[in-house]
Amino acid sequence: MDLLDRFTNATQFKDYKDFYHNFRLRVPEGFNFAYDVVDEYARLAPEKRALVWCDDLNEERTFTFADIKRLSDKTANFFLSLGIGKGDAVLVILQRRWEYWTTLMALSKIGAVAIPATHMLMEKDLVYRMEKANVRMVVAVNEEELCRNIRKAAARASSVRRLACVGEREGFLDFTKETEKQSEVLDAAYRKETRAEDVLLVYFTSGTTGMPKMAMLSQRYTLAHIVTAKFWLNCTDDGLHFTLAETGWAKASWGKLFGQWLCGSAVFVYDFHGKFEPEDLLKHISKYGITTFCAPPTVYRFMIKTDLSKYDLSSIRYMMTAGEALNPEIYRQIMRKTGHAIYEGFGQTETTAVCATFSQYMEIRPGSMGKPSPLYYVQLLNNEDMPVEEGETGEICIRLRDPQEGLFSGYYNDDALTDSVRYDGYYHLGDLAYRDSDGYYWFVGRKDDIIKSSGYRIGPFEVESALMEHPAVLECAITAVPDELRGQIVKATVVLAKGFEGSDALVKELQNHVKKTTAPYKYPRIVEFVKELPKTISGKIRRVEIREADKK
Secondary structure (H helix, E strand, O other): OOOOOHHHHHOOOOHHHHHHHOOOEEEOOOOHHHHHHHHHHHHHHOOOOEEEEEEEEOOEEEEEHHHHHHHHHHHHHHHHOOOOOOOOEEEEOOOOOOOOHHHHHHHHHOOOOOEEEOOOOHHHHHHHHHHHHHHEEEOOOOHHHHHHHHHHHHOOOOOOEEEEEEEOOOOOOEEEHHOOOOOOOOOOOHHHHHOOOOOEEEEEOOOOOOOOEEEEEEHHHHHHHHHHHHHHOOOOOEEEEEOOOOOOOHHHOOOHHHHHHHHOOOOEEEEEEOOOOOOHHHHHHHOOOOOOOOOHHHHHHHHHHOOHHHHHOOOOOOOEEEEOOOOHHHHHHHHHHHOOOEEEEEOOOOEEEEEEOOOEEEEOOOOOOEEEEEOEEEEEEEEOOOOOOOOOOOOEEEEOOOOOOOOOEOOOOOOOHHHHEEOOEEEEEEEEEEOOOOOEEEEEEHHHHHHEEEOEEEEEEHHHHHOOOOOOOEEEEEEEEEEEOOOOOEEEEEEEEOOOOOOHHHHHHHHHHHHOOOOOOHHHOOEEEEOOOOOOOOOEEOOHHHHHHHOO
């Protein structure tokens, strides 16, 4: 069983046009995800599987919805005992520990605000987040370096009152022991105090320029992930969905919680530490019978370098990707080696899936973002904020509706920043794309990353896609370098695959490859070989860092 009929007008449509024009959400005024989804499943189907968790130490646990309700009620009582209540901000750094799910549901129940964060944050990063969000409490995994940084940061942030971690550690409450002491009965009065507009989550966005922004997401935002999970990720009742993401990032909300549980699908979590190993990932897909799988293109790049024939992937029904644009060559190789297509989705921390290849209603165009979600009226606008013609590049913008489902409430305590992206009836995403004659959207690049050379406008993604087809290239980034004659020229910063070494001959070979694969004027006149690309802590390539280094 799933609960979709309570929150949507329909789940079956005859084609994409019908889906786009007629899908609607039903959002109750007092909607609260923890009560209206988790606790409702616990009432109707208490033994229904909700979470399948394992780690790299061979521990594993399966949680039913009755388990999640019981544990989240106890956790809510723990927070209440410490004075945490409605509107209070709690920094949640739990990686892939199962306690993340019970903690988030507990905070939802008492109207507190969860601020998920990655364990990779350093002291200065933590101080910035604690002060910016007026954090009252921190709940963390029990890692020595992380906890040391949290203690130091909390000493500098006057708002922080309590620290807790999973297990015993000096200076921290033992989250495990303290929650276990609590009552399993949560006062019903808290249920009456929440509204659909209440802020549930705040994410510090991992932008490639500037300091992180605080995107506020409400209870009603969670229902918009019905489109994400049901129509793009293809989650089904009693399925087992695996999105490879740490809980510190918004992708966890896309693929590890809200939409999946709304669809009645269990969530699979592999809690690993250290370097990502594709072999371990593939073993777990086989062992647990994963039915739907989503990972960033980087993971698929590692997968195609592995002997996939050694693993039983027959349980998988659909593969998806998001986080960055998918190079068509990666798509082709995964298709050839597994027989599975990869369905691409596109969005931001501030949104749900804005565009996607909705497999029930459209064919795949490798490299395309797909078509717009029915939640959004997408238009491509030029620099004068006028719609562009078919085939022309423009900024991806959402024409706002009332209410606008699936969109953040604004940037916390920063109206000016909110107004800089929401104005004249549109939300501006800052990404560029073009639309073809069949209505498919094609990613070009971030607005700030476009290269203007000899009168041409060159998007980095199309050149990167061409380079990725060459077997010597593992990863690459395309940026602009100032040039007196042409204004800017194209530079490729390349990480080579195993077995290849940088040389003048290889530079020439890569340049010729691009000339043959795409328009010749787009080829990189400069090629630099590096061991790794500069990235944000969420794994996005920081092209701005490459550009700044080239100016020195």
